[in-house]
Amino acid sequence: EIVMTQSPATLSVSPGEGASLSCRASQSVSSDLAWYQQKPGQAPRLLIYGASTRATNIPARFSGSGSGTEFSLTIGSLQSEDFAVYYCQQYNNWPLTFGGGTKVEIK
Amino acid sequence: QVQLVQSGAEVKKPGASVKVSCKASGYTFSRNGINWVRQAPGQGLEWMGWITAYNGDTKYAQKFQGRVTMTTDASTGTAYMELRSLRSDDTAVYFCVRDAISVPGIWWFDPWGQGTLVTVSS
Numbered sequence: 144e145i146v147m148t149q150s151p152a153t154l155s156v157s158p159g160e161g162a163s164l165s166c167r168a169s170q171s172v173s174s175d176l177a178w179y180q181q182k183p184g185q186a187p188r189l190l191i192y193g194a195s196t197r198a199t200n201i202p203a204r205f206s207g208s209g210s211g212t213e214f215s216l217t218i219g220s221l222q223s224e225d226f227a228v229y230y231c232q233q234y235n236n237w238p239l240t241f242g243g244g245t246k247v248e249i250k
Numbered sequence: 251q252v253q254l255v256q257s258g259a260e261v262k263k264p265g266a267s268v269k270v271s272c273k274a275s276g277y278t279f280s281r282n283g284i285n286w287v288r289q290a291p292g293q294g295l296e297w298m299g300w301i302t303a304y305n306g307d308t309k310y311a312q313k314f315q316g317r318v319t320m321t322t323d324a325s326t327g328t329a330y331m332e333l334r335s336l337r338s339d340d341t342a343v344y345f346c347v348r349d350a351i352s353v354p355g356i357w358w359f360d361p362w363g364q365g366t367l368v369t370v371s372s
Binding site for chain 1: 285295309358
């Protein structure tokens with residue numbers, strides 16, 4: 144099983160600042176990496192797939208990068224609606240696995 | 251638009267079974283796989299398994315092998331997830347979520363159902 148590790152667990156950021164979230168895979172997943180955003184009481188929402196491709200209607204301030212085992216999600220100039228939990232997920236091989244999540248909170 | 255609508259909340263006793271439904275609309279049901287993901291209170295996301303309505307093939311996470319059954323009904327465009335021998339640590343929100351791509355393979359997820367809370371308590 145491919146283990147996905149996200150860091151940090153919590154990120155405190157002031158509105159308008161940028162944020163960088165990290166996701167590491169225990170073995171190469173090529174670019175088969177997706178990012179999801181989840182707000183309290185809601186289902187997750189797809190942000191990024193293929194490590195760097197924004198999903199439909201996702202603002203340009205969200206960007207993904209990386210390949211192999213190291214990935215990052217960058218949020219430029221955080222808006223109030225961006226404070227949420229972010230999960231990475233690999234879909235390179237079964238079983239599909241998620242990272243533990245990074246909570247982006249208001250500083 | 252593509253939409254997945256799940257059945258309502260359930261309360262079950264330990265040892266019982268639960269069956270959650272997920273009705274799809276807005277696309278050809280047989281073309282995309284459906285995954286089930288659960289989230290215990292305050293915890294992260296856990297993939298449980300996958301099924302394709304095309305031929306009923308399934309993949310289950312080892313943790314749930316023998317205790318979970320995923321099925322589909324193509325006539326109604328509905329996917330089902332049954333979990334048996336429920337324990338208190340099965341208390342979670344259960345999500346169905348579609349494979350984003352409609353060709354055979356392993357894909358990212360989009361969109362997600364709204365989730366179904368299953369509470370296991372004596």
